[in-house]
Amino acid sequence: MKEDSIIISKATIDRLPLYFRTLRLLQREDVEIISSEELGRRLGITPEQIRKDLASFGQFGKKGVGYYVKELLRNIGDILGLHCNWNFAIIGVGHLGWALANYRHFSSLGFNLAAIFDVDPTKIGLHINGVQVFHLDDMEKIVQEKNIHIGIIAVPEAHAQEVADKLVVSGIRGIWNFAPRKIRVPGSIYVIDEDLSVGLSSLSYYLARKVPPKQQI
Numbered sequence: 339m340k341e342d343s344i345i346i347s348k349a350t351i352d353r354l355p356l357y358f359r360t361l362r363l364l365q366r367e368d369v370e371i372i373s374s375e376e377l378g379r380r381l382g383i384t385p386e387q388i389r390k391d392l393a394s395f396g397q398f399g400k401k402g403v404g405y406y407v408k409e410l411l412r413n414i415g416d417i418l419g420l421h422c423n424w425n426f427a428i429i430g431v432g433h434l435g436w437a438l439a440n441y442r443h444f445s446s447l448g449f450n451l452a453a454i455f456d457v458d459p460t461k462i463g464l465h466i467n468g469v470q471v472f473h474l475d476d477m478e479k480i481v482q483e484k485n486i487h488i489g490i491i492a493v494p495e496a497h498a499q500e501v502a503d504k505l506v507v508s509g510i511r512g513i514w515n516f517a518p519r520k521i522r523v524p525g526s527i528y529v530i531d532e533d534l535s536v537g538l539s540s541l542s543y544y545l546a547r548k549v550p551p552k553q554q555i
């Protein structure tokens with residue numbers, strides 16, 4: 339794989355999980371080989387784009403034959419780092435945090451929910467989906483003990499920065515931030531902001547402007 343020597347666009351990286359998800363489904367359907375045309379049809383992405391994306395990481399598939407599903411799935415999983423079995427923590431176990439803690443699909447991707455943090459005394463000590471809720475004050479100790487690399491922020495907006503600061507001090511390397519505000523972190527920390535209202539507002543745009551569905555990009 340050659341991804342270390344070139345810069346891969348964010349758009350390409352964002353498509354990799356889609357390829358991964360579709361290849362998993364194909365594997366479940368016992369499909370052994372798939373062409374970029376068929377993969378493209380399933381994903382609504384052009385075969386040229388798929389070939390270009392995958393070529394950024396090395397040579398996959400056989401000309402005139404297609405991609406071996408099992409092999410490509412393993413390769414994309416490795417590119418995504420899913421074999422690392424990352425431990426993650428959820429901070430804030432309210433409506434959103436509760437739902438995320440009970441979402442079983444993360445573990446099938448190799449992500450392990452190792453701890454949950456909150457400040458509400460009625461929640462400390464509870465076990466959700468088999469995982470203990472700790473007080474925020476214990477974060478540094480628990481993050482070290484449980485080798486946690488990723489923190490998911492699911493606290494009210496007003497507390498997001500304070501939680502991010504604690505995550506950084508605790509040694510976390512990546513943050514998935516659901517609070518609707520930009521958090522400030524050192525340059526060495528990766529942050530992905532997730533704002534569910536973006537999807538709904540985009541849908542509103544298409545509905546309000548009566549854009550024909552086929553013209554969506």
Ligand SMILES: NC(=O)c1ccc[n+]([C@@H]2O[C@H](COP(=O)([O-])OP(=O)(O)OC[C@H]3O[C@@H](n4cnc5c(N)ncnc54)[C@H](O)[C@@H]3O)[C@@H](O)[C@H]2O)c1
Pocket residue numbers: 429430431432433434435455456457458461474491492493494495497500501516517518533534535
């Ligand atoms: N509910 C949703 O569908 C949804 C969707 C997208 C984004 N969000 C965002 O996610 C965040 C959480 O939303 P919610 O609806 O789950 O809120 P919520 O009020 O139901 O839960 C918040 C939880 O965070 C805890 N908390 C508060 N301050 C804390 C701190 N300093 N440290 C640790 N825990 C703390 C609270 O005790 C509570 O358990 C908000 O920023 C919200 O805007 C929510």
